[in-house]
Amino acid sequence: MSNASPRPLSIAAASPLRGTVTVPGDKSISHRSLMFAGLAVGESRIRGLLEGEDVLATAAAMRAMGADIVREDDGSWTVHGVGVGGLLQPQTALDMGNSGTSTRLLMGLVASHPITATFVGDASLSKRPMARVTEPLAMMGADFTTSPGGRLPLTMRGLCPAVPIAYTLPIASAQVKSAILLAGLNTPGITRVIEPVPTRDHSERMLRGFGADLIVEETPEGRVISITGEATLKPQSIDVPGDPSSAGFWMVAASIVPGSNITIRNVLMNPTRTGLVAALRLMGASIEAVDTRDVGGESVADLRVRHASLSGIEVPADLAPSMIDEYPILFVAAAFARGITVARGAHELRVKESDRIATMAAALTLAGVSVTEHEDGLTIEGRDGEPLAGTGGDRVASLLDHRIAMSMAVAGMHSREAVLIDDAAPIATSYPAFIDTATSLGAAPQWVAA
Known part of the structure; x- marks a missing residue:
């Protein structure tokens, strides 16, 4: 379990993302x-x-x-x-x-x-x-x-x-x-x-x-x-509902890839876990909760997400506890927004699977995004919907962090040239079917030689 071989991943823009997703249990x-x-x-x-x-x-x-x-x-x-x-x-x-x-x-x-x-x-x-x-x-x-x-x-x-x-x-x-x-x-x-x-x-x-x-x-x-x-x-x-952290990757992917329209089934909507939905909606994302229902004392809904033009915001600090695991993918959304996004109040990111502030700052910078690092978050200058240029053959360092690997894979879904990730094997810790799901929606991830 602790010594998986590195699995580099390459991903670039392919087609709009379309279809229905069932994410892993929370x-x-x-x-x-x-x-x-x-x-x-x-x-x-x-x-x-x-x-x-x-x-x-x-x-x-x-x-x-x-x-x-x-x-x-x-x-x-x-x-x-x-x-x-x-x-x-x-x-x-x-x-x-x-x-x-x-x-x-x-x-x-x-x-x-x-x-x-x-x-x-x-x-x-x-x-x-x-x-x-x-x-x-x-x-x-x-x-x-x-x-x-x-x-x-x-x-x-x-x-x-x-x-x-x-x-x-x-x-x-x-x-x-x-x-x-x-x-x-x-x-x-x-x-x-x-x-x-x-x-x-x-x-x-x-x-x-x-x-x-x-x-x-x-x-x-x-x-x-x-x-x-x-x-x-x-x-x-x-009955374990779908993980909103895993759903977050598809919320952002559908939001940034032109022409996308996906439905994410059975997502946990506990109010202590919906900070990313709130932040993306503030940025202008089209996220519609459908068939909201109660399952075992927890609120659950299907989410329909369509491509939208995002705008930079100052992320409310009080959202941090309800989206602390989703900051890496929020940073990706900010990279494609119009204007500046300031996401702070997240000191906890320094001591996750990696230092997610420093790791995402380095990854987005490698992909051509203008980023300023703070002790408790990032300021990101968005590209106003324009695709990334790619990583120029260099590899993003995932640092054994599953959320870094998946977040940068999503970034690659709207990139002219490939975003290369040095090791996507850690994705299996939380979302073993992520690559297969991306492919089924129309993305084109490819495993490459180490």
């Missing part, structure tokens, strides 16, 4: 479905699970700690959980591949169990800081031995019973919030997380659906999430 919900079902007592069934490498890393880790997880012939997954407090000692290191979500949330689970676990990952994940999670979990009693800089590989020893805490998030992070709440599941008393800036709320919604005693309150200090520990989770039947 990654955030897929991770949590496996974890929470693995802690429930009884059998849960999951349909629409994202079968990318990141989610499969979560499945493997939960199996290693005792959960019985099986993919059925019809593509659904069944999970027989061990019960809260029932995680077993893993016999080998837990290989997280490239998945920061798997790592941070599973550390939360382990923190309140009497087990020791070692977490390892690929070169990209091993560069990402873990202190934002280890610090609050250490306050609850977990003990950590980390690599220099608080990074992977790391070994943690959980404490049972752990100590409940009230923790105010210093930065907006759904992963940190979720890790603390998951540690609180097996901790006597009430564990509280205070988030001054709201973040995606899938953990709260799903934990309540599984039967956890969880309360969310709005206060002057922010949103307070309280979970009562020593919980009993009940098995569930889960």
Whole structure:
């Protein structure tokens, strides 16, 4: 999982994008479905699970700690959980591949169990800081031995019973919030997380659906999430909606490629996840939500997206938490807009799979876009709908980051000459069918020799 061979990709303008897309299941919900079902007592069934490498890393880790997880012939997954407090000692290191979500949330689970676990990952994940999670979990009693800089590989020893805490998030992070709440599941008393800036709320919604005693309150200090520990989770039947982060690539692709008209089916429209839709609409994108409906407590819709002339904007900073993973593809949209786009307030991008601010600045510059880098984002001078010139035979450095690779592949869909990407193999971590889907819509990606 952690040592895939590089797969360079070439892509240039072909034809308008037309057709219907079904994107993979939402990654955030897929991770949590496996974890929470693995802690429930009884059998849960999951349909629409994202079968990318990141989610499969979560499945493997939960199996290693005792959960019985099986993919059925019809593509659904069944999970027989061990019960809260029932995680077993893993016999080998837990290989997280490239998945920061798997790592941070599973550390939360382990923190309140009497087990020791070692977490390892690929070169990209091993560069990402873990202190934002280890610090609050250490306050609850977990003990950590980390690599220099608080990074992977790391070994943690959980404490049972752990100590409940009230923790105010210093930065907006759904992963940190979720890790603390998951540690609180097996901790006597009430564990509280205070988030001054709201973040995606899938953990709260799903934990309540599984039967956890969880309360969310709005206060002057922010949103307070309280979970009562020593919980009993009940098995569930889960239908995972389409990932809005994956849908974002096609929203932008259809917006920038002249003549395009596509429909994206079954997209999660949770209000904590729709920042990209809001930003693109502010830029003038034609995105129509059709057949909005409720699926398992989450809002879902089909999105019809047509080519439109985009205009540069100052991206509202309050959208950042609801689109933090979508900034790379938003930067691509800005590259084709009329005028200047300023996208700031996204410090978190510096510590994703790559430094996504610096990596996208370098990639777009190589493709001929005028970019100014800031500590918390980019200012981009758009090309007013004109295609890119290409990368002149040079290769964009994806730095093992799936979203960089896919974002620059979308940029290449409106480029006179080829945009070359040094390694598109990481795309498999979140969207294994991305290349095939691009081809089916009319794009022309090609694998090239390393």
